[in-house]
Amino acid sequence: MWIRNIKWQFNSWAILTFVFVLLILLPNLSVFAQLFTEPNENWYHIKEYLLKSYVINSLTLVFFTALFTILIGVSLAWFVSAFEFPLKNFFKWGMVLPLSIPPYIGAYTYHGILNYTGVIQSELRNSFDISVEQKYFDIMTMPGAIFIFTMFLFPYVYIITKSFLEKQAASLVENARLLGSNSFEIFYRVIIPISRTAIIGGVSLVILEVLNDYGVVKYFGIQTFSTAIFQAWFGMGDHGSAVRLAGILMSIVIVILVLEKLFRGRRKYSFSTSKVRPIQKLKLTGIKGFGMSAYFFIVFSFAFLIPLAQLALWAFMTYDIIFTEEFYQLVWNSVFVALIAAILIVVAALIIGNYTRLSNGRIAKAASKVTILGYSMPGAVIAIGVITIFIGLDRKLFPVYEAIGLQPTLILSLSISMLIFAYVIRFLAIGYNSIESGFDKVGQSFTEASRTLGMSVTQSFFKVDLKMIKGAVAGGFILVFVDILKELPLTLILQPFNFYTLATKAFQYASDEMIQEASIPSLFIIMISGLSIFLFHKILEKEPS
Amino acid sequence: MYIEIKDLDFKYQNAKEHTIKGFCLSVHQGEIISILGSSGCGKSTILRLIAGLEVPSSGSIVINGKVMANHNRFEKPENRGIGMVFQDYALFPHMTVADNIKFGLRKMSRNEKLNRLNDLLELVGLSGYEKRFPYELSGGQQQRVALARALAPNPSLIMFDEPFSNLDANIQQKIRDELRDILKRTGITSIFVTHDQKDALALADRVVSMREGCVTKVGKPEEVINTNFNDVRFISN
Structure with a gap:
């Protein structure tokens, strides 16, 4: 009988899913396994003198960024869902836009604004003859980094909390109002506690982004795990220690994921009630309404308007030296790798998604969990894992290379395939989530109908399922494409020699103190992400669920 | 016997108890069977098991001498040749009426397909609607x-899951009569699941009454529905 069951479960979908899961796990496991090997001498040095500051710096960044993104994100979400004030409809989606500016771009833009030759100081010097104390204008510090992360990451908390409040909170808020609480009390005593799960969901995304970051901390000269991994690998050539650091960072991420699960408890983001009723909004007029708009405007300015204006100004100054053959090559490189990786991700997500939905067993559930692993892992960790695997693979393939008349050198690990493979691991979850929710919405009955009409699982997939989730596939594709376009740490480590993308070139310009030259690639990235965010939220708003 | 179902047991993956316990049923060719029971009694699960959409934990299903499922065999739904009309119809929204109906027709020439389509449209009284979309x-x-x-590929058996639950009350009777008429005209063996004794009385040659995954009574509609008064009150609500 179990033979019958195995035969029934065992098809090409299952096998492919199994292969994908293995491919995702392999690099992660190879990093993790390193934790249990004998460390080298250099490691003792790192452990003795450096590890503590990596941990402290990383955790300080994480803690304060989490705190401030909660304060800003939740307050904005609450104001937008509970009050009516001038320009509310604009700010409602405007507050999502800061997500289109990757923090590393924000970092060098703000540095450019504030430094000695920046627009503020030169204006003060030239027009008012005021020289300022430099330390008050130095953003390349720990508080500066926290400011940058907060400004460009708070939308994660804002978006998730807002959609929670819009759907769930009406009756609770109305009750609290009836019981005589004012808005301030409602916020602290009702809103914060009930949105706990949503806030934790949003803030854990923020935390993972902070740990993933390499650009901001590197540019500001703050030693964290990401920078340490880079330094050990490239600076000291100490691969063992780099992998070991990655393993520790990976453990920290796993602890965070477990904590998130615990804090969220058994509840999901929403308890679904069929009656979705928006909160009756309080109309704020006069000075109160103006004050509210001013708060939104200030946040919007710092997180989007000011950096964008500065970049636009620089772009205006440099466009004639930037738009060259080389720049188009850059755009092509970026689009090319993002396109290939996004296609691979969508295909893998479709296969895993279709398998898990149809088989519905424990193994299938585990497979869908594994896809999320990559997205939680910081880019540097994945990069190290992927390099390790590819170099190992190259060594194994030496005889093959020789047999077909090639030099037995590193071929795979110097090629673009390594970068694309790493992208797939890191961003599979994004495509998968979109496709999974598409499948959820469609349900199983169409597939079942197709099968009772004589079509196999695979035929049904192409004739029915795929056509019905077109929208989700397109949505997932766009999200993945944009995320890859912005990606920095993975690309920096894994890009082949002399291969740059918009993101890495922009970062290189900025690191070489050619901030103005960085502006056009940066604006390109911002424009494309902004557009996709806009489209995505328009689509989401239209859909009834 | 045309259909022979013996000692069928079934348990959903996360459920504690068996949804189906020792289900047995024999059906003659051309018979119309109604499975009657309140919601959650496992009647729809029986259809899913016969169609091959679920795998029984034990027991056997044999249709027209062909083993569909037993302890070491499991025929996939696409190889069973069983038609099914789903509760929500599951018409493919991206296809026209004609494409929907032709979906299960394979190994036929274009002309044969077209003829089959026209016959079926005429049978169900929808000639002229082939270009429409389901919505x-x-x-x-x-x-x-x-x-x-469901009828298009000439199935050996056709099954209906709550065929009238999505229809307005005032047209239910008309549709019920039409359906019986069509089924009798094609002479196809059919099983339908319902919670409404009126459907069972009007349509079925024989009624199987179910409760908590077990068959409680089998017989002519009048026998099953009138004699088992407790059940009826329970069901008619």
């Missing part, structure tokens, strides 16, 4: 398309 049809029309689609 452009009324509930009753959608159901007839679903019926035509």
Whole structure:
């Protein structure tokens, strides 16, 4: 009988899913396994003198960024869902836009604004003859980094909390109002506690982004795990220690994921009630309404308007030296790798998604969990894992290379395939989530109908399922494409020699103190992400669920 | 016997108890069987097991001498040749009426397909509707398309899951009569699941009454429904 069951479960979908899961796990496991090997001498040095500051710096960044993104994100979400004030409809989606500016771009833009030759100081010097104390204008510090992360990451908390409040909170808020609480009390005593799960969901995304970051901390000269991994690998050539650091960072991420699960408890983001009723909004007029708009405007300015204006100004100054053959090559490189990786991700997500939905067993559930692993892992960790695997693979393939008349050198690990493979691991979850929710919405009955009409699982997939989730596939594709376009740490480590993308070139310009030259690639990235965010939220708003 | 189901047991993956316990049923060719029971008694699960959409934990299903499922065999749904009309019809929204009906027709020439399509449209009284999309049809029309689609590949058995639950009360009777008429005309063996004794009385040659995954009574509609008064009150609510 179990033979019958195995035969029934065992098809090409299952096998492919199994292969994908293995491919995702392999690099992660190879990093993790390193934790249990004998460390080298250099490691003792790192452990003795450096590890503590990596941990402290990383955790300080994480803690304060989490705190401030909660304060800003939740307050904005609450104001937008509970009050009516001038320009509310604009700010409602405007507050999502800061997500289109990757923090590393924000970092060098703000540095450019504030430094000695920046627009503020030169204006003060030239027009008012005021020289300022430099330390008050130095953003390349720990508080500066926290400011940058907060400004460009708070939308994660804002978006998730807002959609929670819009759907769930009406009756609770109305009750609290009836019981005589004012808005301030409602916020602290009702809103914060009930949105706990949503806030934790949003803030854990923020935390993972902070740990993933390499650009901001590197540019500001703050030693964290990401920078340490880079330094050990490239600076000291100490691969063992780099992998070991990655393993520790990976453990920290796993602890965070477990904590998130615990804090969220058994509840999901929403308890679904069929009656979705928006909160009756309080109309704020006069000075109160103006004050509210001013708060939104200030946040919007710092997180989007000011950096964008500065970049636009620089772009205006440099466009004639930037738009060259080389720049188009850059755009092509970026689009090319993002396109290939996004296609691979969508295909893998479709296969895993279709398998898990149809088989519905424990193994299938585990497979869908594994896809999320990559997205939680910081880019540097994945990069190290992927390099390790590819170099190992190259060594194994030496005889093959020789047999077909090639030099037995590193071929795979110097090629673009390594970068694309790493992208797939890191961003599979994004495509998968979109496709999974598409499948959820469609349900199983169409597939079942197709099968009772004589079509196999695979035929049904192409004739029915795929056509019905077109929208989700397109949505997932766009999200993945944009995320890859912005990606920095993975690309920096894994890009082949002399291969740059918009993101890495922009970062290189900025690191070489050619901030103005960085502006056009940066604006390109911002424009494309902004557009996709806009489209995505328009689509989401239209859909009834 | 045309259909022979013996000692069928079934348990959903996360459920504690068996949904189906020792289910047995024999059906003659051309018979119309109604499975009657309140919601959650496992009647829809029986259809899913016969169709091959679920795998029984034990027991056997044999149709027309062909083993569909037993302890070491499991025929996939696409190889069973069993038609099914789903509760929500599951008409493919991206296909026209004609494409929906032709979906299960394979190994036929274009002309044969077209002839089959026209025959079926005529049978269900929807000639002229082939270019429409499912959302452009009324509930009753959608159901007839679903019926035509299920009948198209000439299945050895056709099954209906709560065929009238999505229809307005005032047209239910009319549709019920039409359906019986079509089924009798084609002479196809059919099983339908319902919670409404009126459906069972009007349509079925024989009624199987179910409760908590077990068969409680089998017989002519009058026998089962009148004699088992407790059940009826329970069901008619």
